[in-house]
Amino acid sequence: MSENRGAAVRYESVQKSYDGENLVVKDLNLDIARGEFLTMLGPSGSGKTTCLMMLAGFEPATHGEIFLNDRPINNVPPHKRGIGMVFQNYALFPHMSVAENLAFPLQVRGMDKSEQQAKVKRALEMVELGTFGSRRPAQLSGGQQQRVAVARALVFDPELVLMDEPLGALDKQLREQMQYEIKHIHDNLGVTIVYVTHDQTEALTMSDRVAVFNDGVIQQLSSPDALYESPQNSFVAQFIGENNKLNGRVTAVDGSECVVEVPGGISLKADAVNISGVGSKTTLSLRPERVELQPEKEMDNMIDGKVEELIYLGDHIRVRMNVAGNREFVVKVRNRGERRQIAEGDTVKIGWAASDCKALDAVA
């Protein structure tokens, strides 16, 4: 991302350490545009929540500066940052009614009563809980509590809303529904949302851009499709979606393409994304659905594989194979209704396009 004056949020060389020995966040630089929905995605301990807490003001940065609308906020206490926040377990005040919860940020801002009531009413209607104002949070279902939490974070019209794994406590079906609701709210209100999750589906469904965190570093920052289609390194390739990997050595490089020799002496053509040159080790990354089983026409890469296991999944069939020594190689075959003549133990031909196979940094 280029130097972007006017970004809603900017992290500049931010570092964070809790114990003075290990960096939890290593030299973070990140611009978030106004109105953007940005997701920080990563496994637990990757530093994503710490980045969010530093932005909210609950954790001080050890080094570097965070800007909010070009204003440095390192020394601004949380309550003066004007950032709405939705917490993992909602943090609805249990001793207040839903309406009181929503009125709280308005009260502390000294808004007059009638205006408060109007705003609370509108916020409740926005999350379709118009009649629940007098209930206590404990009397609501998980999904309803979640909506109240969202409403509360938005009721005082913040420009920036932070969400820390807000859907983590919901069951799968409700989670999917809420993803769309949050996305709609974002589209309607045009607020900037920074969203933290470890769930890649959530990240891919909702975000404008996703920052994939690992080990305190942003591994890749791009739109959801780019993240899936063109991972920049092996971590991203494996973290996002399903992925077959084949370890090998680069034998030739030709512009954006390269040739990689994998175990069994097989040479494969691949997209040279992240390699250090001829002779270096690399890991090939290949999505299961891009592999053709018994291809009818010639493809860039064609090799033999032994079928180890067949799993029927309705819309598709998973075929687990032994390919070039990798026994976890998976091929997804669309279920087109025709009966395929393969059985466990068969050796069949498979093939894929060189552009679908990314040569990335080597992993063990």
Place this chain on the structure above:
Amino acid sequence: MSSTSTDHMDAPSDGIMRAADGTPLKKSLARALRREKLRSFLLILPLLAFIILSFLMPIADMLFRSVENGIVKETIPQTVALLKTWDPTTGEAPGEEVFAAFHEDFVKAYKDKSHTRLGLRLNYDEPGMSGLFRKTGRKVAKMEPPYKDAFIKVDKDWGKVETWAVIKRASPVLTDGYFLSALDAKRTSNGIEMLPEKERIYLFLFKRTMILSIVITVSCLLLGYPIAYLLANLPLRTSNMLMILVLLPFWTSLLVRTSAWKVLLQQQGVINDFLVWIGVIDDANRLIMINNQTGTIIAMTHILLPFMILPLFSVMKTISPSYVRAAKSLGANDWTAFWRVYFPQSVPGIGAGAILVFILSIGYYITPELVGGTSGIFISNRIAYHISTSLNWGLAAALGTILLALVMLLFYVYDKIVGIDNVKLG
């Protein structure tokens, strides 16, 4: 399921649900649950028996003792019967008939030595009665009629109307005398009267006990709240260490603690020495911090602090830090976040801690006795005195009953104001 039973279930002709064998479903269910219930009852039976024997019965006994007064009628039954027709307002001592009956009663009482017991009982109402009965007891066997003169010869008090009025007033098998004493009042021939101002003590002590207990509770709260907060928000290892410090007073013996307070608080003690040394006070005006109310408050606050901290801690432990964070993110400053969001959620802990500390402190007597001097003693010190020294168990029971009633009243008030369900011990 057979079709007949389905009929029973689906179409009860008399509106009663029936089980397969035709018995009403409710009865059937009750029978099925009976074993279960019996089992649960047997499980709690030992505790129930224990509570009845060790708690409810002693309390019932105490309540009864505070009004029980059978001794007069049992010891001198004929005299009590005859005194019913005697009217003290005539200003005349009872006649020979009463004295004769009294003699007969007294001789019997002397044989089993119960006359001195009666004397002790009447002594509560009128000092000197105990001596009078003891003295008379030694001579009663050798008395010759007319008995009135014989008694008056032993002690002229027997000729006084007031002596007999005391016996008559003490005759009923139930008495309000102990309760009146406990409220600084007394039944005289003119009805119920308050004692002279300078002899009143119990009402004063009840009031002081209440006030000091409130002061102790409040100081425990003020000191305990920040500590509980700190403990609840520290990493487990550190908070466990600190918890041991909090619990330390529990594990030291009373004598060690008392000596420590004396060393610290007395006028030649460590604190005074230090204050003199740094020049805050001069040598002639050393602070008096022990053997008075200050001593009681300091010592009791020290002892009872854990009872405040533990419930507070266990409640605060359950208050997620995200609430305060949420409040701050919503625009509340530190104080507002604490006062509007954290504090209300800690109220159940405050309630539990305050009730514990308050109830414990109104019943304490050893600590006030040791460090309270004269201005720091509690009503319980007088109860202990009447139990173990004066043996006036009736008065002790009356005082205890009043104390119990006060505690229950406070519970009631607390329930009305805060709500008893708003108390959390962990």
Place this chain on the structure above:
Amino acid sequence: MKLKLMLLATVAGVAFAAPAVTEELPPCDNCSDSMTIVSWGGAYSKSQLKAYHEPYQALTGITIVNDESSNEAVAKLRAMNEANNITWDLVDVEGPDAVRLCDEGLAMPINADELLAPAPDGTPASEDFGDSLISDCFIPQIVFSTTFGYRTDVAAWNGKVPTSVCDVFDLENFPGKRALEKRPKKNIEWALLCDGVAKADLYDVMATDEGIDRALAKLDTIKSDVIWWSAGADTPQLLADGEIVMGSTYNGRLFSVIEEQHQPVAMLWDYQVFDFDGWIIPAGLPEDRLNRVKHYLRFATDTQRLADQAKYISYGPARASSAPLVGKHAELGIEMAPHMPTDPANMKNILVNNIDWWADYSDDVDAKFQAWLAK
């Protein structure tokens, strides 16, 4: 009497004067072979152990169980009586408690001449014990006194030392804090004596409301300089710490502060108040246990045994005939006689507690006294 913290340690293994009465100890028919004796604990119990229990056990081979519950003996005896389960055989109590227990029917009345041995010269026990037989149920052991100790190094006194109990009430010549017991007994007497009441009229004056008011008024003059104690150990400690300049306590405690701890403290024997401490037998003992108690008592209260006890503790034997036999302290090796409250030099001015009067009036006066204290 709270003697249990008496610091007078006794030395184990001190050669004990072998009782010369071995062959005189009569056999005990139908006697239980163990008994539970209740006392105050501490140094006082130890003195009884050395002087009474050990020689008696050596002679008879029975078991003596020691219970240190004398502090609450009265209340416990009443509870045992109500439960009809007397587990104690012999209880050490103060005189006033003995009177009360006797009045309550909780202690057994005794005939002193029948139960107790006569003096070596044949004087009957009732005469030998004399005034100490304050109740029909009481078997006296020792005379102890409540008296004052004062610090000898008080600069503000300009070299003067208190010589009279009335100096306690003299804040002008003897400024400083003083300790008095948190009970009316003795304080009322001293106050009235120092307010000009004659010793002979004392208890008559006290029997009137005006008399008590007068005593309290006298105490009012020093009230703000008094620390009130409730445990006998308080005054010695306060004296040693310099918290007070003078204070009342039991003479044995002061003996320990002066002779063992060598504190700058001296005794003021003037108007020491005599009290007795001794045994009572709980009422309603079964016959075999009662026989054992009687057998023990005849031995443990004879002239020699009472004199022996004074080797271990500075309280005077209750028998007149024991006084000449009092020797040296078993550990310190000092003559005990001059430290006895009964020593003629210490007895120039004494007061004997009127136990009957206090039995009648203590509740009433105590209530007034506590009300006065509290305000």
